[in-house]
Amino acid sequence: MTKNEIQEQRMRGYFIEATRELLKAEGLKSVSVRSIAEKAGYSYATLYNYFRDVKELVFECVRGFSEECVASVVERTASIPPGEEGLRARLRAWALYFAEYPGVFELFYLERLNDLGNRHPSVNIIWTLPDRLCAADWERLGEEGLPSSRAHDLMEAVKYEITGMLLFYLNRGKPSRFDGFAELLDARIAKTLTPPHHPLT
Amino acid sequence: MTKNEIQEQRMRGYFIEATRELLKAEGLKSVSVRSIAEKAGYSYATLYNYFRDVKELVFECVRGFSEECVASVVERTASIPPGEEGLRARLRAWALYFAEYPGVFELFYLERLNDLGNRHPSVNIIWTLPDRLCAADWERLGEEGLPSSRAHDLMEAVKYEITGMLLFYLNRGKPSRFDGFAELLDARIAKTLTPPHHPLT
DNA sequence: TAATAAAATAAACGATGTTAAATAATTAAC
DNA sequence: GTTAATTATTTAACATCGTTTATTTTATTA
Numbered sequence: 001m002t003k004n005e006i007q008e009q010r011m012r013g014y015f016i017e018a019t020r021e022l023l024k025a026e027g028l029k030s031v032s033v034r035s036i037a038e039k040a041g042y043s044y045a046t047l048y049n050y051f052r053d054v055k056e057l058v059f060e061c062v063r064g065f066s067e068e069c070v071a072s073v074v075e076r077t078a079s080i081p082p083g084e085e086g087l088r089a090r091l092r093a094w095a096l097y098f099a100e101y102p103g104v105f106e107l108f109y110l111e112r113l114n115d116l117g118n119r120h121p122s123v124n125i126i127w128t129l130p131d132r133l134c135a136a137d138w139e140r141l142g143e144e145g146l147p148s149s150r151a152h153d154l155m156e157a158v159k160y161e162i163t164g165m166l167l168f169y170l171n172r173g174k175p176s177r178f179d180g181f182a183e184l185l186d187a188r189i190a191k192t193l194t195p196p197h198h199p200l201t
Numbered sequence: 202m203t204k205n206e207i208q209e210q211r212m213r214g215y216f217i218e219a220t221r222e223l224l225k226a227e228g229l230k231s232v233s234v235r236s237i238a239e240k241a242g243y244s245y246a247t248l249y250n251y252f253r254d255v256k257e258l259v260f261e262c263v264r265g266f267s268e269e270c271v272a273s274v275v276e277r278t279a280s281i282p283p284g285e286e287g288l289r290a291r292l293r294a295w296a297l298y299f300a301e302y303p304g305v306f307e308l309f310y311l312e313r314l315n316d317l318g319n320r321h322p323s324v325n326i327i328w329t330l331p332d333r334l335c336a337a338d339w340e341r342l343g344e345e346g347l348p349s350s351r352a353h354d355l356m357e358a359v360k361y362e363i364t365g366m367l368l369f370y371l372n373r374g375k376p377s378r379f380d381g382f383a384e385l386l387d388a389r390i391a392k393t394l395t396p397p398h399h400p401l402t
Numbered sequence: 403t404a405a406t407a408a409a410a411t412a413a414a415c416g417a418t419g420t421t422a423a424a425t426a427a428t429t430a431a432c
Numbered sequence: 433g434t435t436a437a438t439t440a441t442t443t444a445a446c447a448t449c450g451t452t453t454a455t456t457t458t459a460t461t462a
Contacts, residue, residue, distance in 0.1 A: 043442045053419075076294070110311055150397065157393055160366050161358060161365060164365035191354055192358055246411055248453085326451080403462100409434085412456085413453085414453080415454070422446095423442105431436075
């Protein structure tokens with residue numbers, strides 16, 4: 001890495017860090033090219049020497065937040081060994097990270113990235129985040145006899161379901177308080193992972 | 202209704218209809234107080250004589266779209282009697298309405314309504330839409346012996362799950378094409394409503 | 403018809419993202 | 433080490449946005 005590249009990466013880092021702080025503390029609504037530049041200590045026009053536009057900058061934060069989320073989940077569930085209980089706990093911790101930082105949820109799932117195209121790397125980071133968190137749990141359940149196709153189905157179901165719950169809770173106030181959300185979250189994870197043996201008809 | 206109230210309702214209707222058309226055709230990004238007013242044939246300042254702000258106007262469209270969605274689902278599934286098959290078909294048609302009109306999805310689930318508060322009537326219209334669509338199906342399944350608590354759980358699961366799927370498909374390009382989404386939708390509805398008798402461990 | 407009330411609009415404000423021109427800082431050449 | 437060229441940064445400007453205030457037009461009433 002040449003001298004100029006080091007400096008360039010440093011400058012990008014200043015802007016990215018400023019954006020991260022704004023996103024975490026106040027959410028997307030308070031992230032503007034001017035507020036970022038002020039926090040970074042530069043003029044807002046300087047930003048355009050290091051990022052194509054403000055959307056590129058904002059989505060540069062995805063990787064960092066995903067790593068932070070992984071760290072949060074690992075720390076909160078370190079004592080729980082791989083398996084069914086670990087799976088539930090890690091899915092729960094994954095969801096609670098977004099409930100704690102709604103601005104990160106906005107960035108991951110709500111913010112449009114029209115022109116960046118949907119092949120942007122951040123989309124895959126977001127999509128595969130829960131899979132990475134629970135890989136060991138599914139592996140263990142596989143060793144215990146769970147077919148991998150069934151594992152895949154369950155993971156898909158619970159991923160979509162929790163994302164939908166977060167959407168309603170954070171964006172539509174359903175449920176209105178955190179307590180209600182946490183309760184609902186636990187109940188739904190349990191029921192989806194171990195559905196009762198009771199056919200519809 | 203007095204003469205003035207009639208005129209006021211008419212004026213509100215002009216703006217609401219203009220907003221509806223913009224939303225359906227081009228999505229939220231092209232909805233602005235100026236574009237609405239131009240389509241309605243008035244100055245943009247006139248809008249503020251009939252709506253507190255543009256968010257109030259935009260959310261006034263929710264009821265109309267929800268009725269349109271109901272009509273679409275009813276029409277597409279009229280021949281299917283209440284029961285398990287009807288349930289699947291109506292949930293599918295509900296999701297496909299949003300896949301067809303991504304702008305309506307944005308309005309229903311993505312657009313913030315910070316200041317309007319989360320007790321706004323549109324939130325309940327949105328939340329209960331699938332319940333109203335499938336009420337007869339659940340009723341029939343109840344008559345056939347399905348416990349209402351189980352029905353409630355399944356409906357909750359499938360509502361969150363489909364919303365999550367729509368979020369990923371419309372906002373993150375997962376899956377990238379409609380075919381993939383429709384296929385995934387059918388598969389997930391079927392699997393969630395009739396999970397296999399196979400415990401995790 | 404003239405005075406008054408109401409409705410519609412034009413003008414303006416502050417904030418947004420972005421670009422072009424102008425200044426400051428750094429590097430290269432001598 | 434001073435000057436010229438290049439690069440980095442900033443100021444100024446533009447178009448667009450939501451909203452408010454002042455002004456003009458339209459309708460109603462005396």
